[in-house]
Structure formats: C-alpha cells, structure tokens
Amino acid sequence: MIAGVLGAGTLIAGGARASHLRRPRIEISGTLLHRRTEGPDDILLVTDDGTEWIVTLRDRRPETLAPGTRLSVSGRRIAGPFPDRMTAEALTIEDSTG
Structure with a gap:
C-alpha cells in the first residue's frame, strides 16, 4: 500500500514538472533588491520596470x-496565483563598469 502511494506521488510530481516545462520562456533585466537562501535554492527579489x-x-x-547588482534572468513562470514568480534557467550579471 505504501509503495502505491509513493508511486502515485511520483507521477503527480512528474506531471507537474512536465507542465512547467511547457510554459513559455521569459527574460527579465533588473536590479537585485534582496536575496535569501531557502534550502538548496536562492530566492531573489528583482525589480524590472517597476515590477518586483x-x-x-x-x-x-x-x-x-x-543588493544593487544588475542582472538578466531567463526562465519560466511558476504556476499559481502569483504572476510575477519564475524559476531561473540562466542568469547573467551585467557589467556595471560601462
């Protein structure tokens, strides 16, 4: 019974990931406002043309x-009620000297 429940959870998680990969890729460029660590991930708050x-x-x-670093991020939106959330697939730190 436990194996069946664990197997079902795996199928659900796999389906959610596949759905995430079908979302269109987006790119933002902005300024890092805040950074925090959450488990193995970093969570960044980036402002781009007034949108956080x-x-x-x-x-x-x-x-x-x-904070204050200029960067470009490309990735995919995260599903849910929060439209301004994304998972980064690539991050570029912009040159601040030029």
Whole structure:
C-alpha cells in the first residue's frame, strides 16, 4: 500500500514538472533588491520596470550577488496565483563598469 502511494506521488510530481516545462520562456533585466537562501535554492527579489519578480535560483549560489547588482534572468513562470514568480534557467550579471 505504501509503495502505491509513493508511486502515485511520483507521477503527480512528474506531471507537474512536465507542465512547467511547457510554459513559455521569459527574460527579465533588473536590479537585485534582496536575496535569501531557502534550502538548496536562492530566492531573489528583482525589480524590472517597476515590477518586483520573485526568482528561484535552483541549486546555485553565486556569491557575487548582492543588493544593487544588475542582472538578466531567463526562465519560466511558476504556476499559481502569483504572476510575477519564475524559476531561473540562466542568469547573467551585467557589467556595471560601462
């Protein structure tokens, strides 16, 4: 019985991930306002043209990220009632010298 329940959970999780990958890719460029660690992930608050995005950076911890850093993030929106959430697939720190 337990194996059946665990198997069902795996199917649900797999389906949710597949749904996430079908979402269109988006890109934002903005300024990092805040960064916090949540388990193995970093959660970034990035402002882009007045919109504050919550960005999940999975299994990555670039130590150079500090509030005020300009960056570009591409990834996919996260499903749910919060339209300004995304999971990062690529992150570029913009050159601040130029």
